[in-house]
Amino acid sequence: MNVHRAGRPIIVVCAAGLALLFVGLAHAGDDVSPARQRELVHLVRQDCGACHGLTLQGGLGAPLTAVALRDKPADGLAATILHGRPGTAMPPFKSMLDEAEAQWIAAQLLKGFPREN
């Protein structure tokens, strides 16, 4: 969101700010560039898909569909992505993802993860 761009009517800024407030963490990944988003979609579909399935219906890893995750908070998902789940096969991805990217992935998972083009 370009809320900081100069010259925009102030009302837009306010509306955008309010929207940001309401959707909270779901939009925390807005600073992930579209090119990086495509890479992340590829990563999740293909490489997370090795355990969770290309359709994210699950495999050795748990299903990651929006339905399966509906009661999970985005923060928790992002933390699992970054730090893994000790005692399970879920590894930490912090060596290749930053906080904003993990939040972006979590938000997309909760909405129903995009397909690769």
Next chain:
Amino acid sequence: MRTSLLFVLSLLLSACSGIAPRGSGDLGVVIERADGSVKIVDSSQRAVLARVTGLGDLSHASVVFSRDQRYAFVFGRDGGLSKVDLLEQKLVQRVQQAGNSIGGAISQDGSLIVAQNYEPGGIKAFRTDTLEQVADVPAEYGNDGKRSKVVGLADLPGNRFAYALFDAGEIRITDLSDPSRPKTQRWAAGKQPYDALVTPDGRYFIAGLFGEDGLAMLDTWQPELGVKKVLSGYGRGQEPLPVFKMPHLRGWAQAGGRLYLPAIGRHEVLVVDMQTWQEVGRIAVRSQPVFVMARPDGREIWVNFAFPDNSHVQVIDTLTQRITDTLQPGKTVLHMEFTPRGEQVWLSVRDDNRVVVYDTATRRPLQQIEALSPSGIFFTARAARIGF
């Protein structure tokens, strides 16, 4: 003149029957994981013969072949089991046998196809000719009817099948010599077996463990001796590295009386002497190994790697136990398959959308074959091998 007449006649005949007479011993399939399709390939011509579509979710797929090497049975992630005729080049039959599946096996006599399932956890057997279900063996454990994900299914002599239970930490053998009365034996194996293999003689069933440093070995010739731990503590108490893709085990890891096995959470290939079952070496490799495969003559071992460092392949010399080559076939090498006598190896390079065929003697690429997001490559010679 007579020869050309015969030639024309044979052409006509083959046109009438629909299939030119040919063997299928040099055929195989390449899984196109994102499109639910397979390519039928010919390793003599190094060419694609056909593409067969409509096989469902193949994001994790594996294949076994009928003993006449005509039919490929494709197990899809979505629990679909598809029978593909390699000669007629078409999908013959397809059943939805589970919600989430990981692979399967074929019985010693070729009469049964057995699927190993995550959801619902267990194995199911089907007639090879009709795909009619003939047995359902849930992988139940504990006292409240929980079912475990099944991994590492392998055929054993006597129409028996060995497998491991990821959640229950067990190895089981189910005797399907009478499919209407399956008989199952069970052994405690260790924490989180993630895959398994049977040695090419059908004797030793070995499960890799994710939850502990070691492997669980059962001598199926003397099952009364129980499961023995091998390579216990190979991590030497060090913190394991993250594993971004589970290694795969199959019976191809044996060479010169030794087994070559991927370590979990360590960038090493572990070498075990099969007489003593002691570690006799460990070979440092680039990344987390996924497939550790002996060329059919056992002279060398080829290794590929887990995400994110998965664009290389390394070759280990089995006399010196050293890495002799590091190849870079392309972006994301998912699988390798040797031709039956090992003069070629086919590598699927997922993110480059191609299969690269290497000459194993020169280690140079011979050919590139287009395929959409290719993963597993399976040649029909597997039909004649125990554990495949």
